[in-house]
Every structure is written in structure tokens, then in C-alpha cells.
Amino acid sequence: MFPFHLRPDQIVDEVNEFNNQLYHGINTMTEIGDIDVGASEKEPVYHEDKLVLYHFKPLVKNPNPVPIMIVYALVNRPYMADLQDGRSMIQGLLHAGQDIYLIDWGYPDAADRYLTLDDYINGYIDRCVDEVCRRHNLKKINLLGICQGGSFSICYSALHPDKIKNLITTVTPVNFHTKDDLLSRMVRHIDIDLVVETLGNVPGELLNATYLSLKPFRLIGQKYIDLIKLLEDKEQARNFMRMEKWIFDSPDQVGEAFRQFIKQFYQQNGLVNGSVRIGNQKVDLKKVTMPVLNIFAKADHLVPPESSRALGNLIGTKDYTELEFPGGHIGIYVSGKAQKMIPPSVGEWLNKR
Amino acid sequence: MSKKYTSSSWTDDWMKAQRDYLDAMSALAYSPTRMANNGKVDNPMSDAMDFWWKNVSPRISEENREFIDKLAEQGRIFYALSEHFINLLKGINTISESSENWEEALTRQFDELKNFFITTDNGQKAMHGMLSAWNLLPMDTLQRTFSSGSIMPGDILEDLKPETLEEVTDKFLSIPGVGYSRELQEQVQIGIKLGNNYQKTLREYTNSMHRVSIRALDRMRDKIIAMAADGKEFNSMREIYDLWVDCNEEAYADYVFTDEFSELYGKLTNSLMEVKQHGRNMVDEVLGGMNMPTRRGMNSVHKRQQELRREYKEVLKKMAGLEEKIEIFEKNKIKAEPPQPVAKKSGAEKGKKASGGNKKPTRKKVSKSSARKKTSRNTDKIVIKL
Known part of the structure; x- marks a missing residue:
């Protein structure tokens, strides 16, 4: 059967409709004003270089006495975890009775070019953990890592198991050589030494372009065609623009740390092979003996589920739980479905321990 | 603080663009196909969009301009696709009226479309516009990023166009430098060789992406035939656009998960880095000579x-x-301070105490070893407590 039932005048009408939507959309864009991000009240409690450690105001009278410290990735900005009212993992965790701290790495510049993974993990993260321990008079706290921050959190927990009570990883890459990991394939044959020697810090714009090139037709084209319909509504336009702001708000990557991360994790698959070294110490995942909750997204195009799930077979803990979220890499933090599923599950899991 | 554009004049521009656009659209819909015109392609809707955007964009705030530009670009692509598919459908419709074998007609139309994209300059240009994804190729962005970060005014790569490079033969580049500027000659020659290598790799990469686009069209034709066999229909341009996106993503994924892509992508990045590093080293030489950082x-x-x-x-x-x-x-x-020694009380003192008399404490001598023992014991206790 001939499948096309489109007359030229129908097409003209459809394109005309699209044209009108585009017109209204652009009109909306000129009226929506500044885009604000952040839903939860917080205060800075520790500064070091460009790093700021924030403490979020608890939303329940007696929060969990052992706080969670969130370690975000060096890529993009951490406000994604607290994007807006009703689309905030942090807000959900606060409602679930948790006490939350968050590391904001800031925007590195040329003077930070020689920061290493050792400086980040045994330096910044360790001092933030100490600060939270000091404030709560505790010896151990809970650690929650997001994406690359999850990989850092795993390394930290292996190197300092005496300071971590429970470890939670979210969309965290562990096996960097799964067959469906396009990012890994893209960097497999790149001479990272040459890249870092040439560029110093690696521009955030370059990373953005790399992410877009994972699904170029959807992310550069179809997404904006879909958007044109949404733009009739100002609130929906604002929501979209918040995400857009976050997606393209990409700090440059510190040269040395980037070199070490790409080489040891992406190219050598060091977490799986047991070859990762942070400073002078070898990361032995068998030393991750605290309870671990590993949350991954089923439709994650950046960190394939198989990559995250590899953690279970590598660590030394006997208390390991997996939680699969039916969505994508970003949806796990901001979608309505995620708000109902992730924070309550984390709260419940922690309360049992 | 960004200024917001509130004037009604851009609405006028829009209305004028709308009129141009509708005229163009109607002309396109009711006129013979305009694609194959000595390779010249007319895109009246895209042109109308371009016209409007050129008028409006300077008056939109800086903050929103980039984003709206993205929207407008996608609008242009949607229009361009619509135009191409109107032509395609018209071709198919004409044949389907006289023949039942529409699949053959579809294949022929797709072949013509591919041929148009492959063999004509305008076709390649149209393809590039349609596939705006390639306009944001990582390497292009990389190049722009370098330009913006370059210490040199402009982009050092700008002068390394393939058309000029192709004129420079390896033989010429292998002539050894002589005289006072020998080292500089050598450095320039190395730079040109590296630039040449990068441009060759970039062409290889771009060609591979073109092949992906052509495969996407094949895939789209096959899918249309398969959908028809299942009794499915297309009732809007948007459905065709979505299918086009799906087919492109699938063809792209087929390619980028191969070792060939991984190696080519690495080669491309490395070759660009070599050019850039060489350029930076030359800049450093100049700056060093001027006693600058x-x-x-x-x-x-x-x-x-x-x-x-x-x-x-x-x-x-x-x-x-x-x-x-x-x-x-x-x-x-x-x-660990030794406790205050208490002297043995004599019977008289006991009596004094009993009678409420004041006592004057006397220090008892404690041997060193006994003091050490006590300290050690106390310390242990505290450490355990901590």
C-alpha cells in the first residue's frame, strides 16, 4: 500500500503551523527573563581554592545524624542535583530526612592546570570529609557520588574506608570498556599527553561538542524542533532553558587531572584492571567494605548500565545493593519519576544501616 | 544587564517574512519540481527564514540570540527538509498515478536524491545545511575553541586551507632551509606538513560522515517500504522528519561503534593537536625573543x-x-599530675580534725618510678576513652 497520504496544501498548512509556533516561541523567549536555578536553602561551610562545600538546611526536625556528602563530577555544574522546586534530588533527600553537604568544584583556570587526581581525591575530598566529620563530631559519614564524582567516591572509599559509613554511587562509570560506551571509543586512540600538553586545561566547549556528537541528530536537531511546541508556555520554556543552561555550563577540565582520568580510567580501564593509582597509592577496590548502593539508569547513553553494574563484582563489601532507574543519565536527577523513586529509596536504604 | 527587544517592528519583519514564505511555499507546492535545475537548488522557505532572521537577530538580546539562532537554524532545516520531501513526494505521486509499482518509484526518487547530494555542489551544500549536526562537529568546534584561545590574532589554521596546501608538494617542503632564517624556514615547513596532514584527515572524516548520511537515506527508503508492508501511513511532514532523524542516528551509530571510526577520530584529534602545538611553539619563540611571557x-x-x-x-x-x-x-x-600527697595523720591531728581544727598539708615525696607508672596508667585510660 502506498504509504504517503500528504497533499501539498496539507504540507503547506503543517509548515505554516510550525512557522507560527516558531514565531510564538521566539516571542516567549524574549519575555521569560533571567533563568534561576537552585531550589533548596544552603550555606557555604568550607572554602578552599575554588572549591566551596555547601550545607543544605535540613527539612525535617531530626535528620539522619550521619550526613551525606555529595561529590559531583568535574564536568558540568552541581546545581543539576538541585535544579528547581520539584525537580531536585537534593530536595527529595532532605524530605527523606537526610542531612546534605555538596562539593562545588567551581571553574578552574590556567593556575589550576597542574591539579592531579591525588589533589582532588586525597586533597579536596578528604579535607571536605574531615570538615563534615568535625562539624558532626563523627568519624564516618555517608558519601554519594554523581557520575565521574562517583568514580572519585569509589576511589576515596577504597583509600579511606575508615571515614565512609555508606557509599552511594549514581550513574557512575566503572567498566570503561563496555561495547556500548561511545565516549570511551572516541578517546581510545587519542594521544591525551599531546592534547593536554597542547591545550593545558581542556575547554568545556570541547566536552559539550563531544557529548552532542554522541547523538547529533537528536541533540542538535530534533530536540529543538520538539521545543518549538513547548515554547508556547512560558513555564515550560523556563524549565527547558534551565536544562539548556546546565547542559552548556561546562567548566574547563584541569589538564593534569583530565590526563590521568582519561588514561587510567577510559583508556586503561583501571578500575576493572586494578591499575588505578592516586598519588602514590594503588586503589584496591576490595577495600570498599562498607555498604554500597549502586544506582544506574537503564537508558543512559553516557554511562551504560553495564559499566556501572561492574562495580558489584569488584568491591569487597558483602552489603551491595543495585537500583535501576527506568530513564536516562539526566532524568535520574530531574524527572518527575526520579523524584518519586530515587530520594525515598536512598533514605530507606540508609535508614536500615 | 541584557536589553530585551520589545519593539513591534520585528513583528512587522516577521509578517513580511510570513508573506514571502507563504508565497514561496505555494509556488513550490504547485510548480514543477525545482531541484534538478543544473544542480541549482531553490529553498524559498529557507531563504524567507534567512531573510527574516537577518533582520531580526541584531535586535534580540545577546543572551538569547545564540539560543534563538539554534531554533531558527532548526526551523531552516525543517523547511529545507520539507522542500526536499515535497519534491520527492511529487515525483512519487506522479508515478503512482500511472503505475502500481510505487516501491520502484520510491527507490528511484531516493537514488536521485542521493545523486543530487553526492554530485552537485548545491546538493552537498544542502546536505551540509540539513545535517547541521556536522556544523557542530567536535573538530570544527575544537578549531573554533583554539581560535578563541589563540594568542595570535585570527586562527593560524585559517591560512592552511586545503586548496592552497595541495599546491605545496612534498618535494618543495623537503628543501632544506638555508641562510640566516634557516631554522624559521624549517619550522614553517614542518607547520605546513602538519597542517596538510590535518586537512587530509579532516577530509577523510567528512567523507565518512557523508557516507553515513547516504546510508541513512538507504535505510529510510527500506523503512518506508517496510512500514507500507505493515499498512502504516505517513500523515504529516513531522512523521517523515522523525523517521529521517531515526535513520540518521541509526546509520551514525552503526559507524561510530566501529574500530575504523575510533581510529579515525583519534587520528583527526591528534593531527589537529600537532598543528596547534607546533603553532604555539612558534608563537613562544617569537614571544621569548621579545622577552615576553x-x-x-x-x-x-x-x-x-x-x-x-x-x-x-x-x-x-x-x-x-x-x-x-x-x-x-x-x-x-x-x-597525670601526681595526686596531692596526704601525710599520715597522727593521733593528735586526728583529734584536731575531729575538733574542727585547721590542717596544713605536707607534700609527700613520691619516687620517680611510681609517678611514671601512674602517668602511664592514666594515659592508657584516656586514650581508650578517646
Whole structure:
């Protein structure tokens, strides 16, 4: 059967409709004003270089006495975890009775070019953990890592198991050589030494372009065609623009740390092979003996589920739980479905321990 | 603070663009196909969009312009696709009226479309516009990023166009430098060789992406035929656009998960880095000659500064540890102070106490070893407590 039932005048009408939507959309864009991000009240409690450690105001009278410290990735900005009212993992965790701290790495510049993974993990993260321990008079706290921050959190927990009570990883890459990991394939044959020697810090714009090139037709084209319909509504336009702001708000990557991360994790698959070294110490995942909750997204195009799930077979803990979220890499933090599923599950899991 | 555009004049521009656009659209819909015109392609809707955007964009705030530009670009692509598919459908419709074998007609139309994209300049241009994804190729972005970060005015790569490079033969580049500027000649020759290598790799990459696009069209044709066999229909341009996106993503995924892509992508990045690094080294030479800060020099400074900061933080950590130990030691010392000796009370003193008389304490001598014992015991207790 001939499948096309489109007359030229129908097409003209459809394109005309699209044209009108585009017109209204652009009109909306000129009226929506500044885009604000952040839903939860917080205060800075520790500064070091460009790093700021924030403490979020608890939303329940007696929060969990052992706080969670969130370690975000060096890529993009951490406000994604607290994007807006009703689309905030942090807000959900606060409602679930948790006490939350968050590391904001800031925007590195040329003077930070020689920061290493050792400086980040045994330096910044360790001092933030100490600060939270000091404030709560505790010896151990809970650690929650997001994406690359999850990989850092795993390394930290292996190197300092005496300071971590429970470890939670979210969309965290562990096996960097799964067959469906396009990012890994893209960097497999790149001479990272040459890249870092040439560029110093690696521009955030370059990373953005790399992410877009994972699904170029959807992310550069179809997404904006879909958007044109949404733009009739100002609130929906604002929501979209918040995400857009976050997606393209990409700090440059510190040269040395980037070199070490790409080489040891992406190219050598060091977490799986047991070859990762942070400073002078070898990361032995068998030393991750605290309870671990590993949350991954089923439709994650950046960190394939198989990559995250590899953690279970590598660590030394006997208390390991997996939680699969039916969505994508970003949806796990901001979608309505995620708000109902992730924070309550984390709260419940922690309360049992 | 960004200014917001509130004037109604851009609405007028829009209305004019709308009129142009509708005229163009109607003309396209009711006129013979305009694609195959000595390779010249007319895109009236896209042109109308371009016209409107050129008028409006300067008056939109800086903050929103980039984003709206993205929207407008996608609008242009949607229009361009619509135009191509109107032509395609018209071709198919004409044949389907006289023949039942529409699949053959569809294949022929797709072949014509591919041929148009492959063999004509305008076709390639149209393809590039349609596939705006390639306009944001990582390498193009990389190149722009470098340009914006370059110390040199403009982009060093701008002068390394393939058409000029192709004129420079390897033979010419292998002539050794002579005379006073021998080293500079050598450096320039190396730079041109590296640039040439990058451009060759970039062409290889772009060609591979074109092949992906052509495969996407094949896939789209097959899918249309399969959908028809299942009794499915297309009732809007949007459905066709979505299918086009799906087919492109699938064809792209088929390619980028191959080892060939991984190697080519690495080769492309590395070749660009070599060009850029060479350019930067030459700039450093010039700056060094003028006694100005160079990248190499700044790297040394930053590296040493980072090492110092690392040592400083290590020292602070050790000091904090020592202070803590001292504090514990001081606490223990206080607690370990020997208890005040109490002299044995004589019967008379006992009597005094009983009668409420004042006593004057006398210090009892304690042997050193006994004091040490007590301190040690007290310390153990406290450590356990801590």
C-alpha cells in the first residue's frame, strides 16, 4: 500500500503551523527573563581554592545524624542535583530526612592546570570529609557520588574506608570498556599527553561538542524542533532553558587531572584492571567494605548500565545493593519519576544501616 | 544587564517574512519540481527564514540570540527538509498515478536524491545545511575553541586551507632551509606538513560522515517500504522528519561503534593537536625573543606553584596532627599530675580534725618510678576513652 497520504496544501498548512509556533516561541523567549536555578536553602561551610562545600538546611526536625556528602563530577555544574522546586534530588533527600553537604568544584583556570587526581581525591575530598566529620563530631559519614564524582567516591572509599559509613554511587562509570560506551571509543586512540600538553586545561566547549556528537541528530536537531511546541508556555520554556543552561555550563577540565582520568580510567580501564593509582597509592577496590548502593539508569547513553553494574563484582563489601532507574543519565536527577523513586529509596536504604 | 527587544517592528519583519514564505511555499507546492535545475537548488522557505532572521537577530538580546539562532537554524532545516520531501513526494505521486509499482518509484526518487547530494555542489551544500549536526562537529568546534584561545590574532589554521596546501608538494617542503632564517624556514615547513596532514584527515572524516548520511537515506527508503508492508501511513511532514532523524542516528551509530571510526577520530584529534602545538611553539619563540611571557614559562610557574601548594597543605596537615597530639599530651599531663600527697595523720591531728581544727598539708615525696607508672596508667585510660 502506498504509504504517503500528504497533499501539498496539507504540507503547506503543517509548515505554516510550525512557522507560527516558531514565531510564538521566539516571542516567549524574549519575555521569560533571567533563568534561576537552585531550589533548596544552603550555606557555604568550607572554602578552599575554588572549591566551596555547601550545607543544605535540613527539612525535617531530626535528620539522619550521619550526613551525606555529595561529590559531583568535574564536568558540568552541581546545581543539576538541585535544579528547581520539584525537580531536585537534593530536595527529595532532605524530605527523606537526610542531612546534605555538596562539593562545588567551581571553574578552574590556567593556575589550576597542574591539579592531579591525588589533589582532588586525597586533597579536596578528604579535607571536605574531615570538615563534615568535625562539624558532626563523627568519624564516618555517608558519601554519594554523581557520575565521574562517583568514580572519585569509589576511589576515596577504597583509600579511606575508615571515614565512609555508606557509599552511594549514581550513574557512575566503572567498566570503561563496555561495547556500548561511545565516549570511551572516541578517546581510545587519542594521544591525551599531546592534547593536554597542547591545550593545558581542556575547554568545556570541547566536552559539550563531544557529548552532542554522541547523538547529533537528536541533540542538535530534533530536540529543538520538539521545543518549538513547548515554547508556547512560558513555564515550560523556563524549565527547558534551565536544562539548556546546565547542559552548556561546562567548566574547563584541569589538564593534569583530565590526563590521568582519561588514561587510567577510559583508556586503561583501571578500575576493572586494578591499575588505578592516586598519588602514590594503588586503589584496591576490595577495600570498599562498607555498604554500597549502586544506582544506574537503564537508558543512559553516557554511562551504560553495564559499566556501572561492574562495580558489584569488584568491591569487597558483602552489603551491595543495585537500583535501576527506568530513564536516562539526566532524568535520574530531574524527572518527575526520579523524584518519586530515587530520594525515598536512598533514605530507606540508609535508614536500615 | 541584557536589553530585551520589545519593539513591534520585528513583528512587522516577521509578517513580511510570513508573506514571502507563504508565497514561496505555494509556488513550490504547485510548480514543477525545482531541484534538478543544473544542480541549482531553490529553498524559498529557507531563504524567507534567512531573510527574516537577518533582520531580526541584531535586535534580540545577546543572551538569547545564540539560543534563538539554534531554533531558527532548526526551523531552516525543517523547511529545507520539507522542500526536499515535497519534491520527492511529487515525483512519487506522479508515478503512482500511472503505475502500481510505487516501491520502484520510491527507490528511484531516493537514488536521485542521493545523486543530487553526492554530485552537485548545491546538493552537498544542502546536505551540509540539513545535517547541521556536522556544523557542530567536535573538530570544527575544537578549531573554533583554539581560535578563541589563540594568542595570535585570527586562527593560524585559517591560512592552511586545503586548496592552497595541495599546491605545496612534498618535494618543495623537503628543501632544506638555508641562510640566516634557516631554522624559521624549517619550522614553517614542518607547520605546513602538519597542517596538510590535518586537512587530509579532516577530509577523510567528512567523507565518512557523508557516507553515513547516504546510508541513512538507504535505510529510510527500506523503512518506508517496510512500514507500507505493515499498512502504516505517513500523515504529516513531522512523521517523515522523525523517521529521517531515526535513520540518521541509526546509520551514525552503526559507524561510530566501529574500530575504523575510533581510529579515525583519534587520528583527526591528534593531527589537529600537532598543528596547534607546533603553532604555539612558534608563537613562544617569537614571544621569548621579545622577552615576553611564554606558555612554556607559564607552565613552569604553574607547575612549581602547584608543587609548593601541595607541600604547604601537607605541612598544614602534619602541623594539625601534631597540635592534636600536643593537646592530648597536655591533657594527659594534667591528669597525670601526681595526686596531692596526704601525710599520715597522727593521733593528735586526728583529734584536731575531729575538733574542727585547721590542717596544713605536707607534700609527700613520691619516687620517680611510681609517678611514671601512674602517668602511664592514666594515659592508657584516656586514650581508650578517646
